[in-house]
Amino acid sequence: MYKKIKIENFRGIPNLELNDPRQFNLFVGKTNCGKTSLLESIFLLSGATNANLPVSLNKFRGYNLINDYLWTIIFYNLDYQTPIRLYGEMTKTREKRTLIIKPIQETILSTSADSSSLSVKDNQTLPPVKINGLSMKCSIQKDANKKPLTSESKIYMGKEGYMEVSPAKNFPYIIPAQFISPATYNVHIAKHFNEIQIKKKEKNILKILQKVEPQLVDLSIGAENILYYDIGLNERLPLNVTGEGIKKILAVILSIYNMSGGVILIDEIENGLHYSIQEILWEAVFEAAIAFDVQVFAATHSYENIKAYSTAYEKLGDKDDKIRLFRIENEKDNVRLIDFNHEMIDMAIAKYWEVR
Incomplete structure (x- = not known):
């Protein structure tokens, strides 16, 4: 896992230093502050x-x-x-x-x-x-x-x-790494699920998805590498016709399962998710990433997602201080990071401080 990252002359970032990232890292900040560029730089460095x-x-x-x-x-x-x-x-x-x-x-x-x-x-x-x-x-x-x-x-x-x-x-x-964005999250779902199926670990995935769709019975790979889901109807349905929430959660968790010992980078992690299931996503991310020793870097615009991030980690009951929130401030060619540990995130939420 990364413990320090420096970036010079990349995209909208003239110079930036990321110190002491943890296993889970969430980047926030105004539009065009450099959140995506920061994720991209880590992806480039890994590969x-x-x-x-x-x-x-x-x-x-x-x-x-x-x-x-x-x-x-x-x-x-x-x-x-x-x-x-x-x-x-x-x-x-x-x-x-x-x-x-x-x-x-x-x-x-x-x-x-x-x-x-x-x-x-x-x-x-x-x-x-x-x-x-x-x-x-x-x-x-x-x-x-x-x-x-x-x-x-x-x-x-x-x-x-x-x-x-x-x-x-x-x-x-x-370093094994995958970049997940609104444009790419759907690309490797079938391939990754097939690999999970071979290892007989698909039941763990189903348990997570059933929190979003209680009627979900099964997932399977069909012709032309299309993923189908079963919700008790006479026929299975292509996953493409289901809601974005299930597809997004499935894509993220499958990526973590297939990047053991590596890094997952998720841009706009809240995209396509109703606020009510964002906590479910983070619970699944924490559980899977800890099990497979994966470091997570994500970016969000959403206050609800920040709250879900903190609440899900609280439920985990972990005492090792594995999460950080980094606010990116970009003013007149000066880019810097302000970091928050879990206690500070909770305090900011409780007092309605603007951390995005």
Whole structure:
């Protein structure tokens, strides 16, 4: 699990340090304060040798165009001259990892011999450059007495106009992580449920979902990898036609079950959930993540979700202080975190303090 994270020049974050995160961490703050960017940075750092991730994060945000912005929008203020630097320290392994992301730049040279093609703008000694991809250099320090392990992976636009990846070689140090957002939570449900079914752990999932839908009898995988649910009718129904609440809870819990020892990042965790079942979600998250040793980072806009987060943890009866709430404040290029432990969260709720 992460015990410290530093972020430099990523998206809307010029510089930010996250100290002493716990097993469960909830980020709050005003719109555009950097909640999603903070989650994304942890995702990138966890998969530091996977050069596909920056492009995937753009797609999660709905940006699918292939142009110069594809590579530059992950840099703070589009300043690709300053590298993105992500740093993390782990608890149990004492591992220290650093990820540096830089643009791959190509010089644009004119091949025309026609003097009419020359531009009066060509009055500089440096030729123009084009951003054609990203380089991800990862460094992992596992032993203070030994040199760090290093690798580099790249993603770039090939000569045929297709995206190409140059993977890191012989470098398996990826922390299992999954990024869940309103756009992606539905993607791996059937696959993850099938894996749970093989391990005969689906009954635990059913017990959780029955708190939301008491008539639920069973879940099963059908043709074309479609998940069906049984509520006692003559036929099973595709899960896609059920409410968003069941699908969201199922997606989150299945992800935790399949990321043992890893990290789950949940953006807009309250999205699609009625306030009355948000506590059920957090109870399930606490139970599953503790069982599978998963660290959770989530973001919310909802006061009800903050209250559910605190109440569900109170019911857990845990005495190890496993939760934190971090409020992100972003003013004039100064981003900082204000942290609340469980006692402080409860006090803020009781006194109606604004912590979002």
